[in-house]
Amino acid sequence: MPKSDFNAFELPEDSTSLRSLVLELLSKSDAQRKQTEQLQVELVRVKLELERYKKWYYGPRADRLQSDHDVAQMLLSFAEAADQKPINTDDLPHPAEPAEELRRVKRRKAGAILPTLKIFPSRRMSMS
Numbered sequence: 001m002p003k004s005d006f007n008a009f010e011l012p013e014d015s016t017s018l019r020s021l022v023l024e025l026l027s028k029s030d031a032q033r034k035q036t037e038q039l040q041v042e043l044v045r046v047k048l049e050l051e052r053y054k055k056w057y058y059g060p061r062a063d064r065l066q067s068d069h070d071v072a073q074m075l076l077s078f079a080e081a082a083d084q085k086p087i088n089t090d091d092l093p094h095p096a097e098p099a100e101e102l103r104r105v106k107r108r109k110a111g112a113i114l115p116t117l118k119i120f121p122s123r124r125m126s127m128s
Helices: 013-063 068-084 110-116
Strands: none
Touching: none
């Protein structure tokens, strides 16, 4: 709101200045009231247009859906009906084949096994 030329504590002393100040404030008030009425008319027009679009898009159900609660209730009843229907197995994702498991083999040191083996005969060969 733009500031007036007069401060609230510095009101003019003469009646003509006070009269002009009051008339100016009344005209601003009337202008704001007219603007408010125009905006309310525009709001009603937009709501009517929205109702027409709802009727066009949803058909007869648009008359029943007046609030967000009604829409939520419709979605809830749809979900309950969908839960009661049997599940088509073709719609389920197929289980993936299990990946081959890699086995870890513990490797032993070759030098550690040889002294424990007693099956080899110990003979020395001479190269003569």
